[in-house]
Amino acid sequence: MKSNAATAEVAQPYAQALLSIAQSHNLTEEIGTDARTLINLLSGSGELQNFLDNPFIQADNKKNLLKQLLGEGVSPYLRNFLLFLVDRRRIAFLQAILQQYVALLRELNQTVLAEITSAVPLTEAQLQAVKEKALAITKAREVEIETKIDTDLIGGVIIKVGSQVIDASLRGQLRRLSLSLNSN
Numbered sequence: 001m002k003s004n005a006a007t008a009e010v011a012q013p014y015a016q017a018l019l020s021i022a023q024s025h026n027l028t029e030e031i032g033t034d035a036r037t038l039i040n041l042l043s044g045s046g047e048l049q050n051f052l053d054n055p056f057i058q059a060d061n062k063k064n065l066l067k068q069l070l071g072e073g074v075s076p077y078l079r080n081f082l083l084f085l086v087d088r089r090r091i092a093f094l095q096a097i098l099q100q101y102v103a104l105l106r107e108l109n110q111t112v113l114a115e116i117t118s119a120v121p122l123t124e125a126q127l128q129a130v131k132e133k134a135l136a137i138t139k140a141r142e143v144e145i146e147t148k149i150d151t152d153l154i155g156g157v158i159i160k161v162g163s164q165v166i167d168a169s170l171r172g173q174l175r176r177l178s179l180s181l182n183s184n
Contacts, residue, residue: 007096014090015100019108021077032105034074035098041069042095053092062086110141115160119153119169134161 022028085091114134134143156169
């Protein structure tokens with residue numbers, strides 16, 4: 001298993017290079033959209049990640065699979081970048097590189113990420129309220145929202161924006177109540 005520090009060390013220069021390519025061709029948002037799609041694809045498929053990670057699978061087989069997956073809809077610059085990663089034996093770091101690229105793109109666009117974990121899906125109005133609160137807290141230009149469902153929360157939400165965490169979940173409230181009862 002790759003350590004997080006080593007992964008970040010490898011991912012950073014490749015993500016920077018991809019951002020430079022995207023900027024020079026005015027494709028930062030288009031490649032950002034493709035990167036998010038690929039991140040979701042990799043997150044949802046352990047088989048795909050294992051195939052790309054496997055050092056015993058020939059580079060040509062990995063390239064062919066990537067070409068099939070990407071189709072014609074993806075930017076040729078991104079496609080060539082991924083094939084380059086295969087040649088450099090860095091394709092195992094693809095997800096980390098793409099996540100780093102998206103983080104760099106957010107920074108460039110003065111966008112913050114609000115990670116929302118809730119017991120049930122939130123309504124559009126609730127998501128908009130979180131977005132407005134995150135904008136007020138951070139003074140960012142835009143907010144990108146990532147949602148996760150965690151039924152263990154019982155109810156409520158946990159919102160993480162940068163280093164700030166707002167725990168308004170029932171599980172969090174029960175934990176705080178338990179701590180205050182135990183300290184008396």
